[in-house]
Amino acid sequence: xxxxxxxxxxxxxxxxxxxxxxxxxxxLKAVFTRRDPASVKILTPDVPVCPLQDAQNWQGxxxxxxxxxxxxxxxxxxxxxxxxxxxxxxxxxxxxNIPAHFAAVxxxxxxxxxxxxxxxxxxxxxxxxxxxxxxxxxxxxKDYTFWGKGVSQGHSDAVRRIPGVVDCRQxxxxxxxxxDRVRRGENPQLTTREKHTRYCYVVAEDGADxxxxxxxxxxxxxxxxxxxxxxxxxTMEQMRAEHSGLPHGGSVIRSGSTGWNGENNQTxxxxxxxxxxxxFTASVLVACVRAAMRMYSRGITGCQTIFDIxxxxxxxxxxxxxxxxxx
Amino acid sequence: xxxxxxxxxxxxxxxxxxxxxxxxxxxLKAVFTRRDPASVKILTPDVPVCPLQDAQNWQGxxxxxxxxxxxxxxxxxxxxxxxxxxxxxxxxxxxxNIPAHFAAVxxxxxxxxxxxxxxxxxxxxxxxxxxxxxxxxxxxxKDYTFWGKGVSQGHSDAVRRIPGVVDCRQxxxxxxxxxDRVRRGENPQLTTREKHTRYCYVVAEDGADxxxxxxxxxxxxxxxxxxxxxxxxxTMEQMRAEHSGLPHGGSVIRSGSTGWNGENNQTxxxxxxxxxxxxFTASVLVACVRAAMRMYSRGITGCQTIFDIxxxxxxxxxxxxxxxxxx
Numbered sequence: 001x002x003x004x005x006x007x008x009x010x011x012x013x014x015x016x017x018x019x020x021x022x023x024x025x026x027x028l029k030a031v032f033t034r035r036d037p038a039s040v041k042i043l044t045p046d047v048p049v050c051p052l053q054d055a056q057n058w059q060g061x062x063x064x065x066x067x068x069x070x071x072x073x074x075x076x077x078x079x080x081x082x083x084x085x086x087x088x089x090x091x092x093x094x095x096x097n098i099p100a101h102f103a104a105v106x107x108x109x110x111x112x113x114x115x116x117x118x119x120x121x122x123x124x125x126x127x128x129x130x131x132x133x134x135x136x137x138x139x140x141x142k143d144y145t146f147w148g149k150g151v152s153q154g155h156s157d158a159v160r161r162i163p164g165v166v167d168c169r170q171x172x173x174x175x176x177x178x179x180d181r182v183r184r185g186e187n188p189q190l191t192t193r194e195k196h197t198r199y200c201y202v203v204a205e206d207g208a209d210x211x212x213x214x215x216x217x218x219x220x221x222x223x224x225x226x227x228x229x230x231x232x233x234x235t236m237e238q239m240r241a242e243h244s245g246l247p248h249g250g251s252v253i254r255s256g257s258t259g260w261n262g263e264n265n266q267t268x269x270x271x272x273x274x275x276x277x278x279x280f281t282a283s284v285l286v287a288c289v290r291a292a293m294r295m296y297s298r299g300i301t302g303c304q305t306i307f308d309i310x311x312x313x314x315x316x317x318x319x320x321x322x323x324x325x326x327x
Numbered sequence: 328x329x330x331x332x333x334x335x336x337x338x339x340x341x342x343x344x345x346x347x348x349x350x351x352x353x354x355l356k357a358v359f360t361r362r363d364p365a366s367v368k369i370l371t372p373d374v375p376v377c378p379l380q381d382a383q384n385w386q387g388x389x390x391x392x393x394x395x396x397x398x399x400x401x402x403x404x405x406x407x408x409x410x411x412x413x414x415x416x417x418x419x420x421x422x423x424n425i426p427a428h429f430a431a432v433x434x435x436x437x438x439x440x441x442x443x444x445x446x447x448x449x450x451x452x453x454x455x456x457x458x459x460x461x462x463x464x465x466x467x468x469k470d471y472t473f474w475g476k477g478v479s480q481g482h483s484d485a486v487r488r489i490p491g492v493v494d495c496r497q498x499x500x501x502x503x504x505x506x507d508r509v510r511r512g513e514n515p516q517l518t519t520r521e522k523h524t525r526y527c528y529v530v531a532e533d534g535a536d537x538x539x540x541x542x543x544x545x546x547x548x549x550x551x552x553x554x555x556x557x558x559x560x561x562t563m564e565q566m567r568a569e570h571s572g573l574p575h576g577g578s579v580i581r582s583g584s585t586g587w588n589g590e591n592n593q594t595x596x597x598x599x600x601x602x603x604x605x606x607f608t609a610s611v612l613v614a615c616v617r618a619a620m621r622m623y624s625r626g627i628t629g630c631q632t633i634f635d636i637x638x639x640x641x642x643x644x645x646x647x648x649x650x651x652x653x654x
Contacts, residue, residue: 015585017587018585018586018587019585021587022466022467022585023466043587095654098650098651098654099647099650099651102650119654124654126460126464126595128653128654129460129638130597131653132638132639132641132642132649132653133453133456133638133641135642135653136614136617136638136641136642136643137453137607137610137611137614137641138610139349139350139643140349183600245591258342258345258346258349258602258603258606258607258609258610259345259603259606260344260345260348260370264572264601264602264603264606265602266599266600266601266602266603266606266607266610267599267600267601268453268597268598268599269596269597269598269599269600270457270595270596270597270598271595271596271597271598272593272594272595272596273510273593273594273596274591274593274594275585275591275592275593276585276586276591276593279585279586279591279593280464280585280593282585283464283465283585283593284464287463287464290463305649305650305654306638306654307637307638307639307642307646307649307653307654308637308638308639309637309638310634310635310636310637311456311459311460311463311633311634311635311636312459312634312635314459314460314463314464315459315462315463315634316463316466319634320426322459322632322634323425323426323429323632324425324426326455326458326459326462326634327422327425327446327451327455327632327633327634
C-alpha cells in the first residue's frame with residue numbers, strides 16, 4: 001500500500017481524495033491545511049485533517065505528498081520545500097515557468113534522495129505527452145491544441161473583478177469549423193480569434209450598468225480582447241441551477257504527411273470530454289503516484305515529468321497481464 | 328547517426344524507407360530480401376539491396392534491423408533469429424500470440440545482449456498505449472476500440488479466394504451511432520454486429536455467378552457472418568481508380584466515472600485518420616528505433632514493448648527543449 005498525504009483541500013484535493021478510493025494499492029493518511037483543521041470536513045472516514053505546519057511530523061508515515069496548491073504562489077515554494085522530506089506530485093501549470101520550477105524541485109529532490117513528478121494533469125500532462133508522441137511519429141506535421149467546451153476559472157475570476165459583477169462563469173469554446181479544417185489535414189494558419197470563442201454568463205448587481213460591464217469584458221486585454229466574446233446576463237438562481245459544474249476538455253491534433261514526397265496525410269487526435277476538470281486532473285495525479293514509487297524503487301530520484309514515465313509504470317497490472325490483455 | 332537495415336521490401340518496408348528520410352538522426356544502410364536483389368528497386372539512392380542470407384555480414388555496420396515480414400510465419404522465426412546479431416524492431420500483430428513471441432525474442436535478445444522492441448505500430452502499438460493510459464487514469468470505466476473506415480487486407484484476401492472473384496477491397500466501417508453512444512458515456516454493451524459493418528468492392532470474372540459470390544462472402548464464418556456486409560460489384564477500372572490506397576484508422580475510447588459516488592463522466596478518445604496504414608505503421612516503428620538506442624545506452628537489453636518506452640526517448644528533442652516547448 002502506498003501512503004498518501006494531500007496538501008490543501010480545494011476542488012483538486014477533493015478530486016484526489018475521490019481518486020485514491022478508486023485505486024486499491026493506495027490509501028489516504030492525512031490532509032494538511034492552512035485553515036483551522038476543525039473547520040475542514042473531508043469525505044474519507046477516520047483520516048485526520050492536520051495543520052500544514054505539522055506535515056514534517058509525518059515523515060516515515062507518508063510516502064507521497066500530493067500538493068494541491070495553486071501555480072501562482074503556492075507550488076513554486078511548496079513543491080521544493082516538501083521534496084526535502086517526501087516524494088511529491090504536483091500539477092504546476094504555468095507553462096512558461098516550468099523550466100525554473102523543474103530546476104528548483106530537481107535540486108531539492110536530488111539532495112534529499114526523493115522523487116518528484118511535476119506538471120501533471122491534462123495540459124500540461126496528457127496533452128503534452130500526446131503532442132510528444134505525435135510529433136515523434138509524424139516529424140513533418142503541425143500541432144494544434146483546442147480547449148473546451150469548458151469553464152476557464154482564470155477568465156471567470158477576471159470578470160468577477162469588474163465592478164457591478166456578482167458572479168461569472170466563462171466558457172471557452174473551440175471553433176468547430178477550425179477543428180474540421182485541421183482534422184481534414186488542411187494545416188491552416190489560425191489566429192487566436194479563429195480558434196476559440198468565449199461565452200460569459202454574468203450575474204450583475206441590481207441596478208448595475210450592464211452595457212458598461214459587457215464593454216469592460218469584451219475589451220479586457222489578454223483575457224478577451226483577441227476573441228469574439230458573447231456576454232449573457234442571468235440570475236443567481238440560473239447560475240446555481242445551470243452552471244455549478246466544472247466541465248472542460250479539448251483536443252490535441254497533429255496532422256502530418258508521410259511518403260517519399262509527403263503524398264499521404266495522417267491525422268492523430270487526442271480528445272478529452274470531462275464532466276469535472278478538477279476530478280480528472282486529480283485522477284492523472286493519482287495514477288502517477290504509482291509510477292513515482294516504481295521509478296523510485298529502481299533508484300530514480302530528482303524531478304521527473306510525464307515524459308519520463310514508461311506507461312507500464314502507471315498500471316496496476318503486471319507486465320505479463322499487460323502483454324496478454326492490453327497490447 | 329543510427330544505422331538501419333530493413334528486412335523485406337513490401338508496403339511496410341517501403342513506408343519505413345520513407346520514414347527514415349524524415350528523421351535526421353537515422354540512415355538506411357541496406358535492404359535485405361528473399362527475392363533476387365537485382366529485381367528489387369528501392370527509392371533511396373546508393374543503398375544496396377542484398378540477399379537475406381548475407382545479413383549476418385552486416386554486424387557492426389547496422390545498429391537496428393527493422394523486420395518487415397508478416398506475423399503469421401515470418402516474424403515468429405525471424406525476430407528471435409535476428410535478435411542474436413542486431414537490435415531489432417518488429418510489428419508482430421497477432422494479439423493472442425504476443426506473450427509467446429515476447430518470450431522467444433526476450434530469450435534471444437538477452438543472451439546476445441541486444442534490445443528488441445516488438446508489436447509496434449498502431450494496434451498493437453499506439454492504441455495499446457492509449458488503452459493503458461486511459462485505464463490507469465480512469466480505473467472505473469470501460470474501453471472500446473473501433474476500427475475504420477479502412478481497408479482490411481485480411482478480409483480483402485479472404486474474398487479474393489472465392490471462385491469467380493478477380494479482386495476485392497474490403498472496408499471496415501465503424502457504426503456511427505454506436506460510437507456516439509460510447510462518446511456520450513452510456514457504456515453500452517455492443518455486439519460485434521453493432522460495432523462495425525463491412526463493405527466489399529468486388530471485381531468478378533466475366534460470366535461469374537454474382538449472387539453466389541455475394542452469398543459466399545456474407546456467410547463466411549469469422550470474416551463476415553457476424554457482420555452486416557454490403558457487396559458491390561465494380562469494374563477493374565473502378566477498382567484501380569478509386570481503391571488503390573490503403574487508408575485506415577479508428578478510435579480507442581474509454582469512458583469512466585470519477586467522484587465520491589462516480590457522479591461525473593469522463594471520456595478519453597484517441598483517434599487516427601490515416602491515408603496510408605502501412606506508412607503510418609512504419610512511422611511508429613522508426614520513431615521507436617531512437618527509443619531502442621537510448622534504452623540500450625542505459626543498459627537495457629531483452630524484449631521490450633511500447634509500454635516500456637518513456638515518451639521522452641521517442642523525441643529528437645533534448646529534455647530541456649521538451650520541458651520548454653512540449654510540456
